[in-house]
Amino acid sequence: MSDRLHSSRVVNIADLRACARRRLPRVVFDYIDGGADAERTLRENARVFEDVTFRPRGAVSSPSIDLRTTILGQTFELPFLLAPIGSSRMFYPHAEEHAARAAGDAGTGYILSTLSGCRLEDVKAATRGPAWYQVYLVGGRDVATSAIRRAKAAGFSALVVTVDTPVSGMRERDHRNGTSALLSGNPLAMAPHVGQMLTRPSWLAGFLGDGGLMQFPNVVLPSGPMKYESVGPALAQSVVTWHDLPWIRDVWNGPIVVKGILTGDDGRRAADGGADAVIVSNHGGRQLDDVSSGLRAMPEVVTAVGARMPVLMDGGIRRGSDIVKALCLGASGVLVGRAYAYGLGAAGGPGVARAIEILRADLTRTLALLGVSGVAALDRSLVDAPAEWAGR
Ligand SMILES: Cc1cc2nc3c(=O)[nH]c(=O)nc-3n(C[C@H](O)[C@H](O)[C@H](O)COP(=O)(O)O)c2cc1C
Numbered sequence: 001m002s003d004r005l006h007s008s009r010v011v012n013i014a015d016l017r018a019c020a021r022r023r024l025p026r027v028v029f030d031y032i033d034g035g036a037d038a039e040r041t042l043r044e045n046a047r048v049f050e051d052v053t054f055r056p057r058g059a060v061s062s063p064s065i066d067l068r069t070t071i072l073g074q075t076f077e078l079p080f081l082l083a084p085i086g087s088s089r090m091f092y093p094h095a096e097e098h099a100a101r102a103a104g105d106a107g108t109g110y111i112l113s114t115l116s117g118c119r120l121e122d123v124k125a126a127t128r129g130p131a132w133y134q135v136y137l138v139g140g141r142d143v144a145t146s147a148i149r150r151a152k153a154a155g156f157s158a159l160v161v162t163v164d165t166p167v168s169g170m171r172e173r174d175h176r177n178g179t180s181a182l183l184s185g186n187p188l189a190m191a192p193h194v195g196q197m198l199t200r201p202s203w204l205a206g207f208l209g210d211g212g213l214m215q216f217p218n219v220v221l222p223s224g225p226m227k228y229e230s231v232g233p234a235l236a237q238s239v240v241t242w243h244d245l246p247w248i249r250d251v252w253n254g255p256i257v258v259k260g261i262l263t264g265d266d267g268r269r270a271a272d273g274g275a276d277a278v279i280v281s282n283h284g285g286r287q288l289d290d291v292s293s294g295l296r297a298m299p300e301v302v303t304a305v306g307a308r309m310p311v312l313m314d315g316g317i318r319r320g321s322d323i324v325k326a327l328c329l330g331a332s333g334v335l336v337g338r339a340y341a342y343g344l345g346a347a348g349g350p351g352v353a354r355a356i357e358i359l360r361a362d363l364t365r366t367l368a369l370l371g372v373s374g375v376a377a378l379d380r381s382l383v384d385a386p387a388e389w390a391g392r
Pocket of ligand 1: 113282314335337
């Protein structure tokens with residue numbers, strides 16, 4: 001592990017975030033770090049974990065801690081998977097392959113976004129762990145069908161259908177940083193914004209050496225892989241609705257996980273539509289602002305469908321103790337997004353490995369301090385949460 005990531009320098013995820021901020025141009029760092037509109041949901045996702053406190057059991061010896069978790073018949077060494085993060089290849093050369101490899105080396109899963117800069121076959125080949133494929137319908141049904149078939153052939157073991165992105169959220173930082181001007185190809189429009197790249201030579205060398213602006217090799221249009229600048233309009237023309245689940249199921253013929261659920265009603269709709277699991281998520285506060293945090297929304301969804309299917313959650317997880325709280329409140333597992341994306345931005349694969357290591361050590365220590373020997377023993381008796389959180 002590189003010296004910069006040594007444990008005395010990078011003690012927690014906030015330290016990794018600071019490293020990413022130093023290496024990345026502002027436009028890329030803010031793309032990872034920012035959220036929609038006033039960023040109230042972005043902040044609430046992380047803050048809400050303060051509302052839950054632990055009720056530890058004293059005088060208990062837990063000589064070995066078992067973090068293994070089974071979801072949809074697959075066993076993961078850790079109770080968290082790496083969330084789909086579009087455009088990761090802008091953070092580091094071949095980033096999706098590095099992230100998948102780091103997840104597999106740690107015995108956990110990686111979820112590849114449709115909006116990846118690397119071919120899905122190369123990402124699957126990079127990891128010895130389980131990989132799931134996240135689908136957007138960008139480019140239309142035929143384009144998505146061909147990507148889903150490729151994902152099946154490559155060995156992805158579950159399909160994640162994200163339902164919270166009928167259009168892109170309003171990410172104000174991206175506007176201020178000149179994202180559209182930089183993508184316009186117009187030198188005059190770009191000029192005021194290129195300075196931030198010149199002051200990040202290590203990122204710039206990697207970016208240019210990796211072929212410059214990435215395309216989307218898993219969104220293959222009749223004209224070829226979708227170009228980077230087309231993604232906004234393409235997302236707006238590709239809304240997933242509940243009517244799409246049946247044909248997606250026919251093409252995929254495997255486990256389907258619906259991501260972006262925030263209410264019990266939508267949890268039931270997903271279950272009735274044939275989903276095998278749901279992820280309670282507000283997309284890391286990047287879509288509709290002023291919705292509930294993932295943690296706050298989860299008990300209602302668990303009450304609605306927890307007996308029928310696994311309920312996972314994401315949003316705001318920066319510490320292993322956050323993961324433990326989510327599991328105590330009924331999650332079958334969680335996704336971490338920015339926690340590993342900061343690692344990618346800071347140092348590529350070793351940065352992701354460091355993020356995973358930090359969370360794993362946190363988890364082991366938190367369980368020992370709680371007086372339990374594994375994630376299977378976590379339940380609501382180990383936390384105090386506000387009474388009104390009980391599901392409806
Ligand atoms: C930079 C970035 C890009 C993302 N891209 C996608 C994506 O392509 N598809 C998707 O379903 N979710 C996407 N998400 C949402 C994540 O999968 C996840 O729900 C979210 O990051 C969880 O919150 P956290 O970052 O606080 O852990 C993205 C999130 C970030 C931060």
